[in-house]
Amino acid sequence: MTSISRIPGGSSSDEIDLFALFQAIWQQKKIIIAATVVSGLVALGYVYAVTPEYQVTSVLRPAAINELDALNRSGVYTLPPSEALLKVGASLESYDSRLGFFRDNQELFTQFKRPGRTLEQSFEEFNRDSLKLVLPDPKKADSLSAFIALELNYPKGVDGVQILNGFVDYAVKAEREQIASDLKVIVNNRLTELKGKIDAARSSYEMGKEARIAKLQEADNLKRAQLQDELKALRQQLKVVRTDRMAQLTEAIGIAKSLGIQKPTTPSALGDSARMGDSSVMRTEINNQQIPLYFMGVEALEAERSALQQRKTDDFTEGRIAQIARELQLLQSNREVEVLKQRQNEDVFLSGVEPLRAEVVRLGNLSNLDISNLKLVSVDRKALEPMRPVKPQKALILALGVLLGAILGVLIVLIRHLLGTRRAQLSGVGSPVMTAKLSSEKGSGKVLQNDRS
Structure with a gap:
């Protein structure tokens, strides 16, 4: 008890x-x-x-390396398989991606709509209670590779398999389009940068060419001015020489007249003629002294003076004047300047732009890269029709x-x-x-x- x-x-x-x-x-x-x-x-x-509630799951794993090889070999966009999986996972978890799929496929979500609710409110209930993204536990090492799982709980009467598989395809397509858009922007930015460098090289070339032409023309102008100054000085010098010669001739004529020298003679012949009269004598005279000019006789001296007075120009008496005229004639046109001005395709003369042009061609070929078939992830398991409800x-x-x-x-x-x-x-x-x-x-x-x- x-x-x-x-x-x-x-x-x-x-x-x-x-x-x-x-x-x-x-x-x-x-x-x-x-x-x-x-x-x-x-x-x-x-x-x-x-109402019975069913659950379907889709599992995504990293794509094979060769699937992303074309994109990674482009040199402008690097996307390892693990990063591609994370990008798709972020798209699957994105509120905007889920709302966009909900809006584009409203016929699949008729049972989630309630009277008096907006489209966004109906989506909020679906997004909160139905979709769940499952990531591998970093503390556990039992998984052989990374994966991302997406679970969908849905009531009877809803095509959950089509919703989940459709949403996975929608997210992958959206991420693929985003990558294509990013690649296009990167390529365009790189092309703009390269074209800017080529334009800078072209501008530098044009400035260099103009500077070269200016230097050549300046050198020609300087040389022409120097030759003209030399020619003017030579002509002035020749004129002075002619004037001096005429003065010498006038003086010599006066002396010859006073001595009665009409014909050219020598000092010895002049002395002998005074002693011997009209006898004809042939003499040979060797004298190392300069014979005065008046011994040329009045006739020769007057003839020379008359010729000097009638002379129009003295240029022919100086060989340098002919050389100056030749050089001035050559300076009338600078062939190097003409060739520089007549260049048609000046881009071929740009220096250091060959690698830039090659890069422009390579980037231009990237527009032919087919991103539409780019496989970002490997769908390890698609959603299948469940055998029994989970609730x-x-x-x-x-x-x-x-x-x-x-x-x-x-x-x-x-x-x-x-x-x-x-x-x-x-x-x-x-x-x-x-x-x-x-x-x-x-x-x-x-x-x-x-x-x-």
């Missing part, structure tokens, strides 16, 4: 027999069975009343319903038994010795004797 409690100074003690308690539960087993059946029926009704779990719910019903029935029986025992104790307070044995027709528990000492 188990003593439950004692009242100090009192005259009674309460004791409960566990066997009687179990007997009471057994006697009222109908209540337990009824509660279990009712709870099971409620669970069964819930199972068949609630509700009928067996578990029925088991829980039955269990809860049994527990509820036991609690009802215990409460009734305790309440009956309590009423019996209250009715037996004050008698010196009381033995009570209660047998309830409704299945209440047996109460043991209560002795009061």
Whole structure:
């Protein structure tokens, strides 16, 4: 017997027999069975009343290296397979990507729409409760390679397989278009930069050519001015020489007239003619001294003076003047300047632009790179039609319903038994010795004797 409690100074003690308690539960087993059946029926009704919910999963893994080789060999855009997988994963998780797919395929989401809600509100519920991106746990090393999984929970009547596979294709296509757009912008920026360098080289060449022409023309002008100055000085010099010669001739003529020298003669011949008269003598004279000019005779001197007075120009007397005239004639046109000005395709003369032009051609060929078939990820597992719903779990719910019903029935029986025992104790307070044995027709528990000492 188990003593439950004692009242100090009192005259009674309460004791409960566990066997009687179990007997009471057994006697009222109908209540337990009824509660279990009712709870099971409620669970069964819930199972068949609630809309089944299914789950599909798609798993993505990094693409093969050769799939991205053409893009990586372009030299302007590098995309390893792992980074491509992360880009697609970011697109799958992107709110804008999900909303864009929701807007473009509203016929697939009719069951998610509710009256009085906007399109964005309906999408918010779908995005919050249905889609889930699963990433590998970095703390676990049991995965042989990186992956990204996308799970979709959807109610019965929704084509979840088409939604998930369509969204994966939509995200991959969107990321592929983004890569194509990025590649185009990068190539255009690089082409703009290269064309700017080529334009700078062309501008530098044009400035250099103009500077070269200016230097050549300046040198020609300087040379021409120097030759003209030399020619003017030579002519002035020749004029002075002619004038001096005429003065010498005039002086010599006066001396020759005073000596009566009409014909050219020598000092010896002049002395002999005075002594010998008209005798004809042939002489040979060797003299290292310069014979004065008047010995040329008046006739020769006057003839020379007359010729000098009638001379128009003295240029023929100086060979340098002819050379100057030749050089001035050559300076009339600079052939190098003419060739520089007559160049048609000046780009062929640009220096250091061959690598830039080759790069421009290479980048221009990148426009033929087919990005539409670029495989960013490998779809390791596509979403397939599920065999059974994930919610509700009928067996578990029925088991829980039955269990809860049994527990509820036991609690009802215990409460009734305790309440009956309590009423019996209250009715037996004050008698010196009381033995009570209660047998309830409704299945209440047996109460043991209560002795009061």
